[in-house]
Amino acid sequence: MTGTDGGAETGPAGVTAIWGRAEQQDFRSRVRGCLLGGAVGDALGAGVEFDSLDAIRAAHGPQGVTDYVTAYGRRGAVTDDTQMTLFTVDGLIRAHVRRDTGAWHPPTDVHAAYRRWAATQRDWGPDERREEDGWLAREEWLYARRAPGNACLTGLADDRMGTLENPKNPGSKGCGTVMRSAPFGLLVGWEPQLVFQLAVECAAQTHGHPTGCLAAGAFATIVHGLARGESLDAAVQRTLVQLATRPGHEETTEALKHALGAVRQGMPSPERVAALGEGWTAEEALAMGVYCALVAEDVRHGLLLAVNHGGDSDSTGSICGNLLGAIHGETALPPAWVAELEGRSTILELADDFAMEMTQGPALHGPAGASSAWLSRYPRA
Template structure:
């Protein structure tokens, strides 16, 4: 039975991933999908970063009738990522640390994700890492992350104090900005969990900053779609599964309409930027989800899908990120355009984080726990 944050419902259900039997082929496939999801989202984010606030007409005037077809300069360089990728990385780190900390008997993943987001918040307000806090882990010591990349107001205000938002007392109860969706793909990579628990966890972590029902339900639906494709489902089947879960929650109407709108648009003829804009502009959660999903559904390949996802008059980096997460989880890392991956900011850290996540989920028992402790691993992901 699923409960609220205060009831700590994860003690039994969360053990499902530990009991999975991972053969070598399954581990390799999983790692490829994790890499694809995390790096693919960052590539989509970077493609949209330089045009995030431009209209479609302005994009076409500056870059030609096709719009952008490659990285453009943002934040002083090509291939720069935004807060979308930053927060996604800290979501991954929080989930790894939650699994490591389970050995202590204190197993409540939303708490660990909240602490990870507080570490992200520090990167938005400090000049660089604080060497006086060694238990912050390796990710918080990555100096390149100490840079504001147009973070959303609700993400910042939701983390400006230590109080943890819950389903009963969410932060920013009126906000449904896309800041919940753009960071939630990693929950879907918990492939050993049941979809309902993935949905629950993504919901609880959305209300850490955004309390509107659509904000959390769109994030949860996105996580469940990623979960489905990471387990080998096609996108439409995974979306139907998310629709079924969303329908049981109060306030689901906007999220349901967005998902159904994306499916309908995919059947409505050749993809165009104008059809993308018919789904919204992506500034709010359900629109970012609908646009990213639609572009992934109609993508001829990863390149085509990502360019479609960023060339519109809205939140191009967030819709590109959502589309990249989906296509990467669906097809794996080798489907990503290599030139874009090569030029991506933070590529080394992204790959390291993805590999660490995959190793923790498939081989965590050999890294920590009774009779097996890697000091190097627990230094990277401290239990405290």
């Protein structure tokens, strides 16, 4: 990033990115697009997540779902996919703020954020949240169970953090790693291999199977390329090169190659999406989301393609939405869907905070002083 009249972000490799004002605005739009797009895709799939394609068509017509359908008592409701994604963002901001103290271990901060999410799945509300939990954990609407994956719940049931050497649920490769990992890719001041590694290490906190971890790393790296202005095809190709160096990459690599191959096989259709899998496992959800984003005529077309299949529709919709939002920014999202989206104001507030931390963090906190309002939102504890 080059420019003037902007802030600076220093990545863990010590490389400082200088942000011009136009670059800051572009980055904020991509962050907003990525988080809102993922939530919109999640909400579109939420009401049909466990239905077959035949059942979806019988209930909603030959085109399947073409708009939000009621889920969890309302239209536009999001699931655990969006909930966990938001807490990933929260953990990454907290990691950057805590660096002022000399502590720099982002997986620990992300794990603490995931533990705050886990509390929303068992507590009635935010009444017992402490000041050091920050503002996101006090958002009452997040205290709702939306079909969370068992591996996410059991992996975060105690305070031991899973690591690559000693992961939680070592046999699990569910898509719960991928659907929450887009925010790692928004660390545009980091080198791609570090983004990949962080996503992999944080995936091991709940899903220890190599495919579960590597698919999360691959997704984060693809988003990273998009946030830096690469095309989706180029970002996938670059990610495949990085995957090839990792033991146990074969399932994730093959899934992404199948997604690329499907693009050349003819007009996109639900049946072609279904040929890539059902999306319950990490590599299948990644491949399906990537394929739908690659063939999307526009955001609406891509998202509807991503949710109209007999599998994990909310996760594949979320992944596709993260990708399309990172490519096009938030103004490309269908406004009626954004307007009806549950938690929209929280998502936008968090997106803007993340963009501000990444581009203007040194003006918010540092050895010489800090904004008390910022530290109240993102405590160093």
